[in-house]
Amino acid sequence: MPRYADVALPVTIDREFTYLVPPDLEPSALIGSRAIVPFGRKYATGLIVGRPDSTTVTLLKPLHDILDPVPVISAELLDLCRWIASYYLCPLGEVLKAAMPQGFSAASRRIVRLNPAASAESINAATKASGQRAQILSLLRTDGPTFASRLGRTTGVRNINAVLNDLVRAGIVEAEEEIPRPSTTPRFIEFIRIGDLSAEAIRQALSTLPPRKKNSRRLLDSVLALAGGATGEIAIRDLLKSSGSSLSAFRELKEAGILHSITREVSRQQEYGTEEQTLHIQLNTAQQMALDALTNAMSEGGSAFLLHGVTGSGKTQVYIEAIRRCVAAGRTAIVLVPEIALTPQMMRRFKSHFSDDVVVVHSRMSLGERHDAWRRAYTGKSRIVIGPRSAVFAPLSNLGLIVVDEEHEASYKQFDSSPRYNARDVAVVRAGKTGAVVLLGSATPSAESYYNVQTGKYRLLEMPERIDNVPMPVIAIVDMAAERKRAYVECKAALPEAQRGKLKNFVASPISSLLREKIADRLSRREGIILLQNRRGFAPFVECAECGYVEMCDNCNVTLTYHLTKKHLRCHYCGLTRVPHILCPSCGGTDIALRGVGTQKVEKELATLFPPAAVLRMDLDTTSRKGAHDRILRKFGEGGADILLGTQMVAKGLDFARVTLVGVVSADTQMLLPDFRASERTFQLLTQVAGRAGRSMLKGEVLIQTYQPHHYTLRHVVDHDFRAFYEEELTARRELDYPPFSRMALVESNGENEERVRAASEQFAAVLKRTAAPVTILGPAPAVIAKLRNRYRWHVMVKSPKEKDPAGATMRHALQAAAATMAKDGRKDVRLIIDVDPMGTM
Numbered sequence: 001m002p003r004y005a006d007v008a009l010p011v012t013i014d015r016e017f018t019y020l021v022p023p024d025l026e027p028s029a030l031i032g033s034r035a036i037v038p039f040g041r042k043y044a045t046g047l048i049v050g051r052p053d054s055t056t057v058t059l060l061k062p063l064h065d066i067l068d069p070v071p072v073i074s075a076e077l078l079d080l081c082r083w084i085a086s087y088y089l090c091p092l093g094e095v096l097k098a099a100m101p102q103g104f105s106a107a108s109r110r111i112v113r114l115n116p117a118a119s120a121e122s123i124n125a126a127t128k129a130s131g132q133r134a135q136i137l138s139l140l141r142t143d144g145p146t147f148a149s150r151l152g153r154t155t156g157v158r159n160i161n162a163v164l165n166d167l168v169r170a171g172i173v174e175a176e177e178e179i180p181r182p183s184t185t186p187r188f189i190e191f192i193r194i195g196d197l198s199a200e201a202i203r204q205a206l207s208t209l210p211p212r213k214k215n216s217r218r219l220l221d222s223v224l225a226l227a228g229g230a231t232g233e234i235a236i237r238d239l240l241k242s243s244g245s246s247l248s249a250f251r252e253l254k255e256a257g258i259l260h261s262i263t264r265e266v267s268r269q270q271e272y273g274t275e276e277q278t279l280h281i282q283l284n285t286a287q288q289m290a291l292d293a294l295t296n297a298m299s300e301g302g303s304a305f306l307l308h309g310v311t312g313s314g315k316t317q318v319y320i321e322a323i324r325r326c327v328a329a330g331r332t333a334i335v336l337v338p339e340i341a342l343t344p345q346m347m348r349r350f351k352s353h354f355s356d357d358v359v360v361v362h363s364r365m366s367l368g369e370r371h372d373a374w375r376r377a378y379t380g381k382s383r384i385v386i387g388p389r390s391a392v393f394a395p396l397s398n399l400g401l402i403v404v405d406e407e408h409e410a411s412y413k414q415f416d417s418s419p420r421y422n423a424r425d426v427a428v429v430r431a432g433k434t435g436a437v438v439l440l441g442s443a444t445p446s447a448e449s450y451y452n453v454q455t456g457k458y459r460l461l462e463m464p465e466r467i468d469n470v471p472m473p474v475i476a477i478v479d480m481a482a483e484r485k486r487a488y489v490e491c492k493a494a495l496p497e498a499q500r501g502k503l504k505n506f507v508a509s510p511i512s513s514l515l516r517e518k519i520a521d522r523l524s525r526r527e528g529i530i531l532l533q534n535r536r537g538f539a540p541f542v543e544c545a546e547c548g549y550v551e552m553c554d555n556c557n558v559t560l561t562y563h564l565t566k567k568h569l570r571c572h573y574c575g576l577t578r579v580p581h582i583l584c585p586s587c588g589g590t591d592i593a594l595r596g597v598g599t600q601k602v603e604k605e606l607a608t609l610f611p612p613a614a615v616l617r618m619d620l621d622t623t624s625r626k627g628a629h630d631r632i633l634r635k636f637g638e639g640g641a642d643i644l645l646g647t648q649m650v651a652k653g654l655d656f657a658r659v660t661l662v663g664v665v666s667a668d669t670q671m672l673l674p675d676f677r678a679s680e681r682t683f684q685l686l687t688q689v690a691g692r693a694g695r696s697m698l699k700g701e702v703l704i705q706t707y708q709p710h711h712y713t714l715r716h717v718v719d720h721d722f723r724a725f726y727e728e729e730l731t732a733r734r735e736l737d738y739p740p741f742s743r744m745a746l747v748e749s750n751g752e753n754e755e756r757v758r759a760a761s762e763q764f765a766a767v768l769k770r771t772a773a774p775v776t777i778l779g780p781a782p783a784v785i786a787k788l789r790n791r792y793r794w795h796v797m798v799k800s801p802k803e804k805d806p807a808g809a810t811m812r813h814a815l816q817a818a819a820a821t822m823a824k825d826g827r828k829d830v831r832l833i834i835d836v837d838p839m840g841t842m
C-alpha cells in the first residue's frame with residue numbers, strides 16, 4: 001500500500017516535494033488532484049503528480065487536505081506538462097499552473113448540501129461509520145447548504161475537503177465550486193423574433209417606401225425572406241450584416257412601428273451571434289481532398305499536417321468540416337487561434353456551426369467565466385474548445401483533432417513568463433501522444449513547419465487557389481528613394497528662384513504620388529482601402545538635426561515615440577511619458593524635430609491629402625478599450641469609412657469584399673531589424689496584408705513602399721512565390737546554423753547593476769563551456785535592447801546543430817547543468833532566463 005505522494009507546487013524551485021498520505025486521505029489522494037500541504041511555516045496548494053511506494057526522504061510531513069473529489073488534471077495532460085517542463089527547462093509546478101485556469105489556489109468556495117437523491121440507508125450507514133461524518137450531516141440537515149470552510153470551522157474537522165469528497169463519492173453530499181464573480185458588465189443584444197413578423201405588413205411597408213431608401217429596402221427584403229413559417233430569433237447586428245443595411249435604417253423602421261425588437265442579456269458564450277451564409281457550403285475539390293486526408297488520418301491514429309492555403313482559399317471551412325467529422329466519430333477537438341479579439345468573424349462562424357458544442361476561451365474572460373468554460377470541456381458538455389495558446393491545455397478526453405490556425409504567428413509563444421512554451425509545438429506533441437491529428441494552417445507557414453514538410457515530419461496539404469478562383473491581387477513596389485528625389489526636384493521647381501537655395505531638410509510625404517493616385521481612384525469608386533503602417537504613434541523618433549541627439553527612454557534603451565494626441569513622448573516598452581525638449585539638451589540646437597512615420601502621422605497626412613475621406617485608425621492606442629477592435633472592424637465592414645489605417649492588426653483575419661486597394665506605407669520598419677526572423681516576418685506580414693485586397697470579384701491591387709526595392713523578401717512577395725522565398729531563406733539559415741537547422745536557446749541575464757549583469761552573463765557562458773557540450777555559444781553580449789524597464793540585459797545565444805543533436809537533448813542537458821551551477825552561486829540581484837526556441841532575439 002503506497003503511502004506517499006509527490007506534489008508539484010507553483011514555485012520557481014524545479015523539484016517535487018514528497019509527503020506522507022494519512023490513512024483517512026488515502027482514497028482521495030489521487031494523481032491529478034489538488035492537495036493542501038504544509039510548506040515552510042505555511043500551507044500551500046499543489047498538485048499530486050505521483051504516488052511512489054517508497055521514498056528515501058526522511059522526516060516527511062503529512063498531506064493536510066485534498067481539494068478535488070476527482071482529478072482535475074488527467075494522466076494524459078500531466079504527461080504533456082512533464083514534457084513541457086523538461087523541453088522548456090522550467091519547473092513542473094509552473095507548467096501545471098498554466099494548464100489550470102483556476103490555478104492552484106482555492107480562489108473558489110465550495111458550497112455543500114445533502115444530495116436529495118441519497119437514500120436514508122446510505123445516510124445512516126455513513127452516520128454510523130464515524131462521529132465526524134454524523135456531525136457534518138446533521139449540520140447540513142439543520143442548516144441547509146453551506147460553505148465547506150464553515151463546516152470545517154464548526155466541526156473542527158481538519159481535512160474537511162477530503163471528508164466531504166468521500167461523502168460526494170458515496171452520493172450522500174453534493175458539492176459545487178463557486179468562483180466569486182467580479183462585476184462584469186452584462187452584455188445586451190437586440191433581437192427580432194421571427195415569429196412576430198408579418199409578411200403582409202412588411203410588403204405593405206416596402207410598397208410605400210421611396211426607392212432612394214436603399215438601406216431600409218435591403219433590410220426589409222431580408223426580413224421578408226425570413227417571415228412566414230420560421231421561428232426563433234435573429235440578432236439585429238447579424239441581420240444588418242447579412243443584408244448590408246445600417247443601424248440607422250433599422251432605428252427608423254422601428255420608430256415607424258414597422259419592425260419590433262427585444263433586448264436580452266446574453267452570456268459571453270452567446271455574444272458572437274450567428275452567421276447564416278457559411279452554413280451550407282459545398283466544399284470544392286481542393287478542400288474535399290484536404291478533408292479526406294484528415295478524416296483518414298483521424299481513423300488511422302493521427303499524424304501531423306501542414307495546410308498551406310492562400311488567404312481566402314477556404315481553410316476555415318476545412319477546419320469546420322474536419323471538426324464535424326471528428327465529433328461525429330465521438331471525439332473532441334481543439335482550435336488554437338492567435339488572438340480571439342482579432343478574430344470575431346471566425347468565432348461567429350464556429351458558433352454558427354456548432355453552437356453550444358463549442359466553448360470559446362480568451363484572455364479577457366473573468367476567472368469565473370474561464371472556470372465555467374473549463375467545466376464544460378471537462379464534463380464533455382462542449383466537445384470543441386477554441387482559444388489562444390493556453391487552450392492547448394483544454395481538459396478534453398478522447399482528442400481527435402487539434403487545429404492551429406495561422407501557425408506561423410509569434411503569439412503562440414509565451415515569451416514574457418515561464419513556461420516559455422510554443423503552443424503550436426505543444427499541440428504537435430499532444431496530438432502525437434494521444435493519437436490525434438494535428439492540422440497547422442497558414443497562408444504563410446513558418447520556416448520551421450515548411451522544413452518539417454521537407455523532412456517528412458509533416459504531410460503537406462495545399463490549396464493554392466482562392467475560392468471561386470478570385471485572382472490574387474497584383475502587387476507593385478514603390479521605390480521611395482526615387483520618389484523622394486522626384487518630390488524634392490518638384491518642390492524646388494515650384495519655389496521662386498530666390499528661395500530655391502534654402503530648401504534644406506526637405507521632408508517628403510509618407511504617401512508617394514502613385515499611392516496617392518490609387519487612393520483617389522478608389523475613393524471616387526467608393527471601394528475600400530486598407531493602409532498598413534506597422535508603427536503606432538506619430539513620429540517613432542525625435543532627433544536633433546545638428547548633432548544627431550535622439551530622445552531616448554531613461555529606463556529602456558529604445559527611442560521615444562512622439563504621440564500627437566497627447567503631445568508627449570512615450571516609451572512603447574515601459575510606458576514612460578514625458579514632454580519633448582524644445583532645445584537640444586546635447587548641443588542646444590533648435591532644429592530638434594520629429595522623424596519617421598507612425599500611424600498618427602499617416603492619419604494626419606491623409607486628412608491633408610483627402611479631406612473628405614473617412615479614415616479609421618486601428619492600433620494599440622485606439623483599441624485598448626474592450627470591444628473597440630470589433631467596433632472599428634464592424635464600422636469599416638459596413639461601409640462606415642473609406643480607409644482602414646493601422647498597424648499589423650489590419651493584416652489579420654479580415655474578410656471585406658469591398659477592399660480593392662492595400663497600401664503598405666513602409667515595408668522597412670520590420671525588414672531591417674537585427675533578428676534572424678526579420679525577413680520571414682516581413683514576408684508573412686506583407687503577404688497577409690496583400691491577401692486583404694480583392695477578396696471578391698472586384699480586382700485587388702497592392703502597393704508596397706520601401707527604400708529597399710531590391711530586397712529578396714519583397715521580390716518574392718510581389719511574385720506570390722512562397723516556395724522561392726523559403727528556399728532562399730532556408731539557404732541563408734543553413735549557412736548560419738539558425739533554426740530550423742539548429743536548436744536554439746537564448747539565455748538572458750538581467751538586473752539593475754550593469755556590471756553585475758555582465759559578470760553573471762560571462763560566468764554563465766564560461767560554465768556552459770566547461771560542460772564541454774558540442775554546442776555553439778555566441779556572446780555574452782549586451783542585448784539589442786540593452787536596457788528594459790530599468791534592467792540591463794545581456795544575452796548568451798546557444799545553438800546546437802540538428803544533425804548532431806536532433807531532439808536538442810544535448811543542449812538542454814548542458815543548459816540545465818550550467819543553470820544549476822549558477823543557482824548554487826545564488827546571485828540574487830541578477831535574474832537568469834532560459835528561453836528554448838526563442839521567437840525574438842532582441
Ligand code: ADP
Pocket residue numbers: 277278281282283284287309310311312313314315316317318467655
Ligand atoms: P481562409 O480561412 O483560407 O481565409 P475561408 O474559409 O474564410 O478562407 O473562406 C473564404 C471565403 O470563402 C469565406 O467567405 C467562406 O465563407 C467562403 N467559402 C469557403 N469555402 C467555400 C466553398 N467551398 N464554396 C463557396 N464559398 C466558400
Ligand code: ZN
Pocket residue numbers: 553554555556571572573574575576789
Ligand atoms: Zn521605456
